Amino acid sequence: xxxxxxxxxxxxxxxxxxxxxxxxxxxxxxxxxxxxxxxxxxxxxxxxxxxxxxxxxxxxxxxxxxxxxxxxxxxxxxxxxxxxxxxxxxxxxxxxxxxxxxxxxxxxxxxxxxxxxxxxxxxxxxxxxxxxxxxxxxxxxxxxxxxxxxxxxxxxxxxxxxxxxxxxxxxxxxxxxxxxxxxxxxxxxxxxxxxxxxxxxxxxxxxxxxxxxxxxxxxxxxxxxxxxxxxxxxxxxxxxxxxxxxxxxxxxxxxxxxxxxxxxxxxxxxxxxxxxxxxxxxxxxxxxxxxxxxxxxxxxxxxxxxxxxxxxxxxxxxxxxxxxxxxxxxxxxxxxxxxxxxxxxxxxxxxxxxxxxxxxxxxxxxxxxxxxxxxxxxxxxxxxxxxxxxxxxxxxxxxxxxxxxxxxxxxxxxxxxxxxxxxxxxxxxxxxxxxxxxxxxxxxxxxxxxxxxxxxxxxxxxxxxx
Numbered sequence: 001x002x003x004x005x006x007x008x009x010x011x012x013x014x015x016x017x018x019x020x021x022x023x024x025x026x027x028x029x030x031x032x033x034x035x036x037x038x039x040x041x042x043x044x045x046x047x048x049x050x051x052x053x054x055x056x057x058x059x060x061x062x063x064x065x066x067x068x069x070x071x072x073x074x075x076x077x078x079x080x081x082x083x084x085x086x087x088x089x090x091x092x093x094x095x096x097x098x099x100x101x102x103x104x105x106x107x108x109x110x111x112x113x114x115x116x117x118x119x120x121x122x123x124x125x126x127x128x129x130x131x132x133x134x135x136x137x138x139x140x141x142x143x144x145x146x147x148x149x150x151x152x153x154x155x156x157x158x159x160x161x162x163x164x165x166x167x168x169x170x171x172x173x174x175x176x177x178x179x180x181x182x183x184x185x186x187x188x189x190x191x192x193x194x195x196x197x198x199x200x201x202x203x204x205x206x207x208x209x210x211x212x213x214x215x216x217x218x219x220x221x222x223x224x225x226x227x228x229x230x231x232x233x234x235x236x237x238x239x240x241x242x243x244x245x246x247x248x249x250x251x252x253x254x255x256x257x258x259x260x261x262x263x264x265x266x267x268x269x270x271x272x273x274x275x276x277x278x279x280x281x282x283x284x285x286x287x288x289x290x291x292x293x294x295x296x297x298x299x300x301x302x303x304x305x306x307x308x309x310x311x312x313x314x315x316x317x318x319x320x321x322x323x324x325x326x327x328x329x330x331x332x333x334x335x336x337x338x339x340x341x342x343x344x345x346x347x348x349x350x351x352x353x354x355x356x357x358x359x360x361x362x363x364x365x366x367x368x369x370x371x372x373x374x375x376x377x378x379x380x381x382x383x384x385x386x387x388x389x390x391x392x393x394x395x396x397x398x399x400x401x402x403x404x405x406x407x408x409x410x411x412x413x414x415x416x417x418x419x420x421x422x423x424x425x426x427x428x429x430x431x432x433x434x435x436x437x438x439x440x441x442x443x444x445x446x447x448x449x450x451x452x453x454x455x456x457x458x459x460x461x462x463x464x465x466x
Contacts, residue, residue: 018046364413380462
């Protein structure tokens with residue numbers, strides 16, 4: 001193996017090319033800084049493009065199309081675009097989108113003159129990263145660093161993950177066949193998203209979680225609606241149940257999960273989705289004087305600066321909310337702060353998108369949070385069943401909820417479950433950012449028929465309650 005030292009020092013070296021890393025690098029490059037990105041071989045785009053956001057959301061679109069789920073409202077419960085849906089049918093679409101997205105990212109980095117080094121990076125000292133690739137070693141010197149190394153599924157040594165019958169969320173798109181019965185261990189966002197996708201294609205899903213409440217940060221009414229709709233698809237919930245053993249029964253050719261309560265759940269496959277672990281343990285961050293928490297996460301301040309002044313961190317490696325959208329903004333803001341152009345994200349204006357079937361989106365506090373903080377509010381609701389577009393799309397169960405101040409009519413938050421929830425939430429987000437009232441929705445003309453019209457219906461419903 002050969003060793004080379006890259007000439008000169010970079011103004012910024014970014015570890016990772018996921019959403020946070022990309023935006024940090026491009027933002028610095030636009031300020032005419034000399035920038036390098038370090039990424040593992042064949043992983044441009046990070047987890048977001050290769051195993052996480054892009055493939056899972058594309059898989060969801062393929063499932064919604066091929067299963068004909070929404071069209072069943074009109075054509076009967078047995079309707080499907082394809083009688084037998086295979087894993088290959090679902091993955092084909094994801095592979096196409098992933099390939100295109102990787103090319104887009106490579107092109108963006110090239111256009112902005114960001115140098116990309118493919119290989120495994122690790123810190124040698126406070127200003128040097130060693131990148132190991134098949135061709136040898138390269139030493140990169142950096143004045144500043146942004147660590148955006150992302151996460152991987154957390155594994156338990158006692159769970160015999162083989163990538164075939166017992167697998168994690170990164171391995172879903174590598175499955176050869178759709179399981180007939182799937183056990184999902186972990187009912188967080190990732191577990192729920194995959195549970196709903198598999199349920200939509202007719203897989204019998206059992207969802208296990210030791211927490212008694214699902215999505216405790218989301219609106220309770222929204223979560224109850226999600227559970228109801230998943231039960232309609234045959235999903236069985238086992239909440240408040242701790243898994244003590246997972247194994248494979250050779251005689252019956254089945255996977256099993258033993259629960260602390262004494263129950264045993266059987267299935268043809270098991271998805272283990274209990275949290276994620278940050279990849280900081282692969283970077284030798286101790287050479288910088290940083291100590292990650294037990295899950296590998298790095299602590300940062302409001303500017304995404306670590307305890308080492310020239311080292312910043314952004315994206316999933318710093319923990320919640322760990323969304324691709326927020327990671328992009330964190331990466332950009334980290335670069336801005338490094339080079340003297342600081343900005344900030346108003347925490348209450350970050351939208352959340354949960355790509356279950358049906359999808360959920362929200363911006364602002366829940367009713368439960370407002371009640372706890374003794375903040376008075378009123379609610380206006382619009383049901384998709386009452387909206388012409390909702391009926392056209394075959395979604396009778398979706399609804400949109402506006403929470404507002406009864407005295408000033410100022411919008412406080414928006415919560416949506418149903419088709420295109422993650423798209424239309426931004427209408428509410430814009431009004432929140434401007435400090436607007438729900439009178440805006442009453443007085444605005446929306447295209448008809450659209451789902452956006454639900455904002456007007458919900459506002460009128462809320463005003464009628466005063």
